[in-house]
Amino acid sequence: MVFAKWKEVLIWCVCAFGILFSLPNILPQSFLKALPSWMPNQKVSLGLDLRGGAHLLLEVDLESVKTDHLNQILDSARTVLRQESIPYASNFPKAAARGADKAEFDLKDTSKVGKARSVLSSIDPDIKVDIVGTHVTMTPMEQSVQKRNLAAVDRSIEIVRRRVDETGTREANIQRQGDDRILLQIPGLQDPAHVKELLGRTAKMTFRLVDESAPEVTERKNAIPPAGSVYMECAESGKFIAVKKQSFVGGETLTDAGLGYDEYNRPEVTFKFNKLGAKKVAEITRKNLNKRFAIVLDNEIISAPVIQSPITGGSGRITGDFTTEKARDLGLLLRAGALPAPLHVIEEKTVGPDLGADSVRSGVAATLISGLFVLVFMYLWYSSFGMIANIAVVTNIILLMAGLSCLQATLTLPGIAGITLTVGTAVDANVLINERIKEHLRKGEKWVKALESGYDLAMGSIIDTNLNTIIGMICLYQFGTGPVKGFAVTTILGTVISFFTSTTLTRYIISTLMRLKYAVSIPM
Secondary structure, rough: OOOOOHHHHHHHHHHHHHHHHHHHHOHHHHHHHHHOOOOOOOOEEEEEEHHHEEEEEEEEEEEEEEHHHHHHHHHHHHHHHHHOOOOOOOOOOOOOOOOOOOOOEEOHHHHHHHHHHHHHHOOOEEEEEEEOOOOEEEEEHHHHHHHHHHHHHHHHHHHHHHHHHHOOOOEEEEEEEEEEEEEEEEEEOOOOOHHHHOOOOOOOOEEEEEOOOOEEOOOOOOOOOOOEEEEEEEOOOOEEEEEEEOOOOOHEEEEEEEEEEEOOOOOOEEEOHHHHHHHHHHHHHHHHHOOOEEEEOEEEEOOOOOOOOOOOOEEEEEOOOHHHHHHHHHHHHHHHHOOOOOOEEEEEEEEEEHHHHHHHHHHHHHHHHHHHHHHHHHHHHHHHHHHHHHHHHHHHHHHHHHHHHHOEEEEHHHHHHHHHHHHHHHHHHHHHHHHHHHHHHOOOOOHHHHHHHHHHHHHHHHHHHHHHHHHHHHHHHHHOOOHHHHHHHHHHHHHHHHHHHHHHHHHHHHHHHHHHHOOOHOOO
16 A cells, blocks of 8 residues: 555656646637647547538449559550560550450461560569460459559558548548448538549549640541550640650659649649659650640640740649639649549438537436446445545546547547446446455454455456456457447547556555545445
C-alpha cells in the first residue's frame, strides 16, 4: 500500500490528462475558440450513423485493368517485332477486346517464329508466350493478374482518400470490401453529387505530339488516323485532332497542380513537373519548335498549343473556359493522381442528421442508465469501498473519452455499445479485489494485510480476463469492417484504461485514505 512519489505524480498526471482532453467534448464551440492555441481542442469524431452523411459503395473496374494490361502487351509486342524486323500480319489488333484474357495476333513469316518467340518472351517473365503455326498468344499468368488487381484496388483506395481529404473532409471512413469494392462513408455530407463527380473521373493526364500529317475532322466515325496515331476530341474547338498514341510525358511526373489566374484574372490550372518530367518536356519541345502538342486529360484534348519556344522551366498551365471551382477541382484531381481504373457507384445511401441525433441520444441514455445501475449496485453491496470503485468507473469514462479524442477515432453506434460494455466490465476487477479483501478479513487479518492480499491475489485473474478480452477485440478489429472495428477500438481502449483505474487508481485512493487514518474505520 506504499506508493513512490514518481508513481503518485504519474497517477495525477494521467487523471489531469483525461480531464483536459475530454473537456472539449462537452464545452461549447464558442468557448473552445477562445482557448489558447496550446490547449487541446480535439473532439471525438462522430460516425455516419451518429452524425448523418453519405454512404457510397464503389466498385473498381478490374476488367479495365486487365484490358489496359493487354493493350500494353500488344504495344510492347509491336515495338519489339519492328525493332527485330519480324513482320506481323496486317490484321494486328489495334486494341484488346474488353473481356479478353490474352493478347493474340499473327505473324507473316514462319521462318521467324523461333526468333519471335525469343524476343516476345523477353518482354515480361510473367507472360506465357505460345505460338501455333504463325498464331501468337500472349497470356498473363494468374498470379501476376491477381497481384495487379490487388495493387489497382489499393491504389484506388489511396487516390480516393487523397481526393476526399483535399475537399476538406477529414473524417471519411474508406476501406476495402471484398476483392474489388471500396466502402466510402463521409459523415456530415448530405449531397454526395460533388464527391461522386470527383471520384468518377480517372484524371489521367498525358502530353502527346500532334500528328501534323493528318487533318482535323468534325466527325471521327469515318476518319482513319495514320499508323501510330489516334483521333481525339479537342475541348477547345470541338473538332477531332490526330495525336501520337505514345505520350512523351505522363501525369505521374507532376509534382504539383492547382488553381491559378492568368494576366486577365481568368481561372487556369497551373502544374509543375519533377526533374525527369521537366527534362523530357524540354527535350521534346526543343526538337519540335513551331509544332503543336496536345495536353490530354481522360482521352480528351484540353489544349493543343503551338510550341513557340522550348519549355525549360519544368512548369506550365492549362487555360480554357474554366470557372474557379472547375479549375480548383481539376488541380485537385491532377495533384491526387490518376485512378488506375474507373470506379462505379453500385450503392448509395444518405443518412439524415435527425436519425443520427436520435442514435446519439439513445446511446448516451443507455450508457448513463447502465452506469447509474452499476454505481448504485456497487455502493449498496460494498459500501464505501464501492464508492471508491465508482470513482474508478467515472475516471475510466473520462480517460476513455480523452483517448478517443487524442486518437481522433470515429465513434459509431457500435462504439457507444463498446463504451456501455466497458462501464459494466470496469467494475469486474474491483469486485474480485473486494471479495478477496472480504475473505482475508473473515480470516482475522488486519486491514493493511487484507488490503495487500486482496490486490495481490486478484491481480492474476484480472490480467487473464483483460488479456482475453483484448485478444478477442484485436481479432474483431483485424477481420471486421467499419462499425465492428469501432466497437473493437472502444472496448480495447476501455479495457486497458479500466485495468489502470481498478488496480492502480483505487489502490492509490485507499492508500491515501489509510495514510490519513481514515480508511481503517470504513466498514466492509
